[in-house]
């Protein structure tokens with residue numbers, strides 16, 4: 532008979548060769564061929580191979596092939612339920628059962644159990660997206676790698692990747708929440724050994740703006756020695772009620788640049804990203820968070836527009852020096868200044884590069900360097916004798932107080948040098964930050 536003694540070829544031959552060496556459950560056998568056939572589960576692949584193997588051996592046994600009968604007798608404990616009845620017919624007893632050499636037969640159960648727990652966590656946290664990770668003991672990984680190597684299996688995937696995908700699918704089906712591989716709300720880490728699932732919520736990020744209505748308010752909390760705060764309040768502290776609302780460990784402010792501690796932030800507000808670390812709730816509306824912040828104090832107002840991405844934080848940080856800002860400054864002069872001199876001041880600061888050496892007041896924490904910053908325009912109006920209000924449009928990173936007083940010549944040109952009398956900034960507000 533044709534092919535009577537021919538070895539089983541192709542995939543089926545490979546499957547027989549693997550099972551001769553060690554028992555594998557449906558999933559672990561199927562996984563050795565995971566990249567063959569699309570839209571199949573590894574359990575289906577394994578089941579198909581084992582079924583076909585039983586059929587092929589049965590065909591050969593029926594044709595009188597004694598070696599096939601021996602092979603079947605040997606493999607039956609590794610072929611699972613698909614071989615049981617035939618084995619009973621042939622040998623009058625039940626075959627033994629051997630546990631999978633990779634997963635010990637636990638894989639299916641681990642997947643189901645972990646998926647149920649993971650879905651529960653997604654719901655409890657109110658996550659809008661998730662990612663499944665899997666920790667597999669070294670011994671399991673090694674067992675799997677040995678089989679792949681010995682049998683030259685190039686279409687296999689790893690057990691961790693099967694757990695991730697299968698748990699992910701089930702969580703999506705159970706909760707309706709989609710996985711996100713780039714920036715998930717939370718990572719669900721399955722421990723293969725114990726079957727436990729750990730929830731790792733990623734920080735919540737919200738895009739928005741802030742307004743600082745008072746002075747002597749720093750942007751971030753500024754702690755001196757012995758836990759003493761340098762300034763009574765900070766914008767970052769104003770965000771704390773939002774952190775509390777979602778059970779986060781703390782709130783971090785990522786702003787596009789910063790104003791001086793004694794400058795207010797008015798006008799259009801300053802763009803920022805609010806980060807809430809280790810949140811316990813992930814489904815909070817930005818509007819609700821902003822309300823919580825705004826109703827808890829009166830010095831800082833925020834607007835939160837929606838969720839931000841990690842890259843937004845980087846963007847805000849990198850662009851901080853480049854963006855255009857508009858400042859409102861109140862300044863006084865030693866000698867009074869007439870209207871013609873004010874007009875000359877406005878003329879002198881039309882699109883001009885200002886040379887600034889690091890101001891003396893920040894020298895203790897900044898390197899002493901020279902930088903050039905553009906001033907695009909200045910508008911001045913008189914408030915009283917020797918007292919004026921200026922609107923200054925300039926490149927970010929300009930030290931405005933020094934633009935006014937000249938910092939003993941370290942900033943040039945300055946209001947002082949152009950007016951010919953010492954000018955000093957009394958009040959400074961930021962009224963526009965471009966992003």
Ligand SMILES: [Zn+2]
Pocket residue numbers: 555556557558559560631632633634635636637638
């Ligand atoms: Zn297995």
